[in-house]
Amino acid sequence: MIRILLVEPMNLLRGALTATLSREEDFEMVADLGGLDQASDMARAVPPDVAVVNIALLAGSGLATIARFAAEQPGCAILVLAGTDESGLLNRALDLRIDGVVGTQAAPCELVRDIRRLVRGERVIDANLAVAMVAAPRSPLSPRELNVLSVAASGVPSTEVAAKLHLSTGTVRNYISAILRKTGARNRLEAVRLAEGAGWLH
Secondary structure (H helix, E strand, O other): OEEEEEEOOOHHHHHHHHHHHHOOOOEEEEEEEOOOOOHHHHHHHOOOOEEEEEHHHHOOOHHHHHHHHHHHOOOOEEEEEEOHHHHHHHHHHOOOOOOEEEEOOOOHHHHHHHHHHHHOOOOEEOHHHHHHHHHOOOOOOOHHHHHHHHHHOOOOOHHHHHHHHOOOHHHHHHHHHHHHHHHOOOOHHHHHHHHHHHOOOO
């Protein structure tokens, strides 16, 4: 039996996917969860062979969470469900140990087939998503600028950003100015939204 852990935030879609996967004679649903928080505990209780995760859950701290999950469950393949408009986040996710990507427009039979391919040790990348990932805009910001923007994303003033990063307030202001210039954003909040939407922020 192929043990599957499904993590999908939308109740209707989660129910439909669970029903679809449960119909396969060689599939066993370990659990269907609405968030990543419980995934590690559930996997420790009943180790899955494949975790199917919606890419939306990898935004923000989700990438760190899925990285910890992958480290704790080396025998579990991770399959991400994503749309073509999420290519920036997908590029970052693939830098981690993600074994496969399926488009949200895929037919149920394709998802079933790709799960079986993962269990055989193959890597699965949806062709349409691969094209979108190649076309996704790369970050114009340096690693240090992304670091500054990441801290600034919490809404703290420049003085606190400077203290957290051990920089002078003037240096932080210079970084913010460079970030606004490179992204074309009108202010820091807009730069954060743009960077998060493109999947540049960790």
